Amino acid sequence: xxxxxxxxxxxxxxxxxxxxxxxxxxxxxxxxxxxxxxxxxxxxxxxxxxxxxxxxxxxxxxxxxxxxxxxxxxxxxxxxxxxxxxxxxxxxxxxxxxxxxxxxxxxxxxxxxxxxxxxxxxxxxxxxxxxxxxxxxxxxxxxxxxxxxxxxxxxxxxxxxxxxxxxxxxxxxxxxxxxxxxxxxxxxxxxxxxxxxxxxxxxxxxxxxxxxxxxxxxxxxxxxxxxxxxxxxxxxxxxxxxxxxxxxxxxxxxxxxxxxxxxxxxxxxxxxxxxxxxx
Amino acid sequence: xxxxxxxxxxxxxxxxxxxxxxxxxxxxxxxxxxxxxxxxxxxxxxxxxxxxxxxxxxxxxxxxxxxxxxxxxxxxxxxxxxxxxxxxxxxxxxxxxxxxxxxxxxxxxxxxxxxxxxxxxxxxxxxxxxxxxxxxxxxxxxxxxxxxxxxxxxxxxxxxxxxxxxxxxxxxxxxxxxxxxxxxxxxxxxxxxxxxxxxxxxxxxxxxxxxxxxxxxxxxxxxxxxxxxxxxxxxxxxxxxxxxxxxxxxxxxxxxxxxxxxxxxxxxx
Numbered sequence: 332x333x334x335x336x337x338x339x340x341x342x343x344x345x346x347x348x349x350x351x352x353x354x355x356x357x358x359x360x361x362x363x364x365x366x367x368x369x370x371x372x373x374x375x376x377x378x379x380x381x382x383x384x385x386x387x388x389x390x391x392x393x394x395x396x397x398x399x400x401x402x403x404x405x406x407x408x409x410x411x412x413x414x415x416x417x418x419x420x421x422x423x424x425x426x427x428x429x430x431x432x433x434x435x436x437x438x439x440x441x442x443x444x445x446x447x448x449x450x451x452x453x454x455x456x457x458x459x460x461x462x463x464x465x466x467x468x469x470x471x472x473x474x475x476x477x478x479x480x481x482x483x484x485x486x487x488x489x490x491x492x493x494x495x496x497x498x499x500x501x502x503x504x505x506x507x508x509x510x511x512x513x514x515x516x517x518x519x520x521x522x523x524x525x526x527x528x529x530x531x532x533x534x535x536x537x538x539x540x541x542x543x544x545x546x547x548x549x550x551x552x553x554x555x556x557x558x559x560x561x562x563x564x565x566x567x568x569x570x571x572x573x574x575x576x577x578x579x580x581x582x583x584x585x586x587x588x589x590x591x592x593x594x595x596x597x598x599x600x601x602x603x604x605x606x607x608x609x610x
Numbered sequence: 611x612x613x614x615x616x617x618x619x620x621x622x623x624x625x626x627x628x629x630x631x632x633x634x635x636x637x638x639x640x641x642x643x644x645x646x647x648x649x650x651x652x653x654x655x656x657x658x659x660x661x662x663x664x665x666x667x668x669x670x671x672x673x674x675x676x677x678x679x680x681x682x683x684x685x686x687x688x689x690x691x692x693x694x695x696x697x698x699x700x701x702x703x704x705x706x707x708x709x710x711x712x713x714x715x716x717x718x719x720x721x722x723x724x725x726x727x728x729x730x731x732x733x734x735x736x737x738x739x740x741x742x743x744x745x746x747x748x749x750x751x752x753x754x755x756x757x758x759x760x761x762x763x764x765x766x767x768x769x770x771x772x773x774x775x776x777x778x779x780x781x782x783x784x785x786x787x788x789x790x791x792x793x794x795x796x797x798x799x800x801x802x803x804x805x806x807x808x809x810x811x812x813x814x815x816x817x818x819x820x821x822x823x824x825x826x827x828x829x830x831x832x833x834x835x836x837x838x839x840x841x842x843x844x845x846x847x848x849x850x851x852x853x854x855x856x857x858x859x860x861x862x863x864x865x866x867x868x869x870x871x872x873x874x875x876x877x878x879x
Contacts, residue, residue: 401817530700540700570701
């Protein structure tokens, strides 16, 4: 059993777990940054910037779930290639779309046709991360927007009465205080993000779903030292348990973080904490 | 125009196996894309509506179970809800499919479960039950104490108290969140044919056809927006229906304290 679970192929599934964690690790801050930018944009006094922020949130949230993932990966790839095509091969006269084909010149291929395998893989991964970040950024923007609106007006007025400029009140009062309002929404989002990671499979990444199907499939003794029947069910059961544990751990961690953040805040929970004297 | 009517006649019900057998292979017209993706919506509606109706009943039981004082009732409900809310639906589909495959070899009665129309429906049913149960449980806990006390004062108890006071109030409180869950479920139905369950004779749902066109034409900018348009229409229908019910549930309240439906569609579960 121990030998079976450490074959070369099994190592790939363990690595793909790391891929998932890496995706989460990169996407979460990026999406947060997108969300923060989006939310700040909606509060802007310059109308076009505000529209841009609102439009971003509305469009991404309005489009149904995985359609967006499937759509965005191809769309992004084509936009990049078309842009490179126009920049790198200006003397190419034929149109890019020829019937059902999408034709760009060799130099505009992304990644280049002769690039090594790992470049292809990491390019695919980067596009996936970007897609995740855009989609979840819109959701995060929505949460942060709500949180910014939830900071009591009096807090900002206090800042203004001290003679702070609007930029100063934004960075020194609004931003530090909004996190406690944003955290429930953001932690919810984190849960959704964890549960969205298997969709990497749809984006053509060799992630845990891919390997679970691959490894669980029927193996005959001709190709492997460990022949077995159709074990895919057990592999997916393992994935199920993995995700359950992952969500549970996140839940507990986020709960603790929430308690930590509520300390000294002007919310009901903060009041309750102060009264209970558990600070 | 006539060509388009012909296309609708050919492919309008393609998703349930009526009409032309072969999908269009080249020279895709806009009409073909609209028709086929639209016919795929039949499956999305089918999965969504049935899972929602069946899930509603089961979720009520689960919510009551989770709120129960009896440990042997509470624990299974809690575990069921945790199991289906804590793991990705995508993995649940895969697991369900392979589980049914395995069961089929032992008990032939499970054969229909390996097809999407039943197997995926079962998974969706469990999944939506768990999410809905959590919503109902939350509502159950926030029923105003006064309402239950006045029910007691009127001498209502047991079943009649539940039927006349607790259940309607629970529904009323849960309704806005439940509306979101319904929208969410319809969006989740697009996952079915991407998760193990085979699309037999290319009878797939809307996303299946949309990605078929996107693959064939290398042009995602047409089929996916069509799909999005259909889903926005579907979502509007769901919101319309649910707000009628919402109005009925809130009809006894003074107009200014009524709960408004706040539509916050969420992403993948």
